[in-house]
Amino acid sequence: MKPFDAQRRLSRIEAVLPELRQRLDPCCLCPRCCSAHRLGGELGECGLDGVLRVASVARHLGEEPPISGETGAINVFFSGCNLHCLHCQNWPISQLHVGKQLTPEELAGRILKKWRKGAHTLGWVTPTPQIVGALEAYRLCLNEGLDLPLVHNNGGYEDPEIVDLLAGIVDIWLPDVKTSDSAWGRKVQQADDYPEYNRKAVAGMVRLVESGNAQSVIVRRLLLPGRLEDSRQTLEWLWGSFGNQIQLSLMCQYFPTYQTENDFDLGRKLSEEEYNTIIEYAQDLGFERGWVQNFEEENGLPLHCL
Numbered sequence: 128m129k130p131f132d133a134q135r136r137l138s139r140i141e142a143v144l145p146e147l148r149q150r151l152d153p154c155c156l157c158p159r160c161c162s163a164h165r166l167g168g169e170l171g172e173c174g175l176d177g178v179l180r181v182a183s184v185a186r187h188l189g190e191e192p193p194i195s196g197e198t199g200a201i202n203v204f205f206s207g208c209n210l211h212c213l214h215c216q217n218w219p220i221s222q223l224h225v226g227k228q229l230t231p232e233e234l235a236g237r238i239l240k241k242w243r244k245g246a247h248t249l250g251w252v253t254p255t256p257q258i259v260g261a262l263e264a265y266r267l268c269l270n271e272g273l274d275l276p277l278v279h280n281n282g283g284y285e286d287p288e289i290v291d292l293l294a295g296i297v298d299i300w301l302p303d304v305k306t307s308d309s310a311w312g313r314k315v316q317q318a319d320d321y322p323e324y325n326r327k328a329v330a331g332m333v334r335l336v337e338s339g340n341a342q343s344v345i346v347r348r349l350l351l352p353g354r355l356e357d358s359r360q361t362l363e364w365l366w367g368s369f370g371n372q373i374q375l376s377l378m379c380q381y382f383p384t385y386q387t388e389n390d391f392d393l394g395r396k397l398s399e400e401e402y403n404t405i406i407e408y409a410q411d412l413g414f415e416r417g418w419v420q421n422f423e424e425e426n427g428l429p430l431h432c433l
């Protein structure tokens with residue numbers, strides 16, 4: 128791993144902030160490119176205007192080992208999301224935008240307070256619609272000496288141009304790979320172009336690792352009940368495109384919530400048999416780098432190597 132170079136990051140942030148600010152209003156920060164005048168108070172399809180809004184800044188010990196380490200990830204949960212997953216387990220934050228308005232200085236202060244007690248990484252959760260405020264806060268943290276690897280935890284619905292702009296700033300890319308089926312993307316994420324953008328975005332993240340502009344890509348696949356064929360197709364694409372360049376995190380912690388409690392397809396938990404079928408499929412394809420969860424545990428933790 129390269130030594131932490133705060134000056135290089137600060138230069139990169141200075142270089143990309145003007146373009147990101149320009150893309151904030153009219154907004155084209157994500158594939159929806161909905162052109163909302165966010166700085167004038169208009170809400171985008173993600174439900175956000177131009178004000179930085181954060182639900183929580185909390186230490187998390189249950190992420191994948193390179194993220195949590197021994198001391199945990201400082202996770203910043205940004206309010207809002209550019210997807211609208213029917214089964215979102217964080218729906219009050221992502222869909223109702225629960226959170227508090229903060230200035231970049233206030234967000235930096237909260238992060239630094241946690242960092243001074245020790246941490247392994249800084250994790251941004253669904254940062255894309257608020258990337259400008261996130262970078263402004265990160266810049267302040269770097270100037271105070273923060274030296275944690277930065278994790279970009281996203282739903283995988285990203286514009287590859289924005290991914291490129293974050294070269295040399297994000298260390299660990301942590302995208303979801305939710306579906307290979309555009310009809311399912313339309314029904315569940317309200318984004319029928321999800322597979323198209325997801326694939327381009329993950330490919331862009333892997334390219335950043337290849338060019339030395341990021342450390343790793345950990346792809347998360349939350350397995351859904353009854354969606355075995357979609358999982359197989361998705362794993363085949365990942366394996367065929369990237370092999371063991373990526374690390375794969377197969378998650379079993381799905382439970383019906385938000386708009387899926389009475390849903391015909393999604394109104395039940397994943398079975399252990401379904402989970403084991405997909406783990407074996409991944410292993411048969413050749414995946415060797417990654418993690419699976421403990422099916423017996425309520426939240427799927429702890430993780431074991433694939």
Ligand code: SF4
Pocket residue numbers: 154155156157158159160161162163165170171172173174175209255256
């Ligand atoms: S980030 Fe939000 S406002 Fe911007 S394009 Fe995406 S959905 Fe629209």
Ligand code: SF4
Pocket residue numbers: 208209210211212214215216217218221253281282
């Ligand atoms: S991408 Fe994640 S946070 Fe956003 S709506 Fe989907 S499950 Fe929720």
